[in-house]
Amino acid sequence: MTASMEREQAGGENLVSLRDKGTDQVSERLLRSAARLSRDAMTEIDWSLPMEPDKYGCSPEWSSLYGTDYWAELTEEQRIDLTRHEFASIMNIGIWFEMILQEMVLRDQYVGDYHSPEFQFALVEIADECRHSLMFAKASEKMVGKSYRPHPKISRLGKLFPIVTNQETAYAGILVAEEVLDVFQRGCMRDDRVLPFIRTVNEIHVLEESRHMKYAREQVRDAVADIGWLRRQTSALGVSMGAYLIVSSLIQPQAYADAGLDVRRAMYERTRNSHFQSMIRSSCAHLMEFLDEVGLLTKPAMRYYRKAHMI
Structure with missing residues (x-):
């Protein structure tokens, strides 16, 4: 994310200038930003409005099959349906990870300094994530009426993640999910080809996650300041393994089936889609x-x- 993007999404706050001021100072500024700029999709979006049949679920360039032979064979209606199921899957996996995130933040702040800006912003972040999960659930229900979950083995690993991780691994893991989605959603939220209520969902999430990412980066910097070589190596490896599981889980195979595609062929083409891989790299x-x-x-x-094609 560029400095200009951060200023835009934080309502003119130059968050980059806070880089070396410490977690409490950053949290204090973020609390003020949240008080002014927080939004509620439950009241801002009219969920009763019908969907426009010719609008995508995400920018077609962000489809995992865009640019493949399979994509070329699809009708416009099939492409629209595919992007809707793909983004519904991304939102549902987002819910799964946001629930893990909330547990990690709660564990980190357990019996913390209740009067500190850091503790108070952590609670704001948890409240934001609850609203985001509800927003994603409503949006995916309206768009496709389907729920997507990670593979059961990955779900079980997700339950262990908040328990076994240290501070830098936890907050760096949070950044992985948020940074990838941030670039993706920025590209879709201003695209007139995308469903209007989905553009609003993206806009709200980008705005509020910009604060969360700044907070997470400060937590990681604090955590790694004095760690030794072995812990740094172990934490780095743990973050990368978690990142691989998150990114590879974003679009579930069932989304292709629900869009009426041949799942085996769709997965084959996705794994060889250099365009989609380059989009992932750019987002990371x-x-x-x-x-x-x-x-x-x-x-x-x-x-x-x-x-995971993240680098």
């Missing part, structure tokens, strides 16, 4: 720069990022 560029800056982009970790 800022994340990789940050992980490198804090010493969490190690050679063993890069193996998993390459496997």
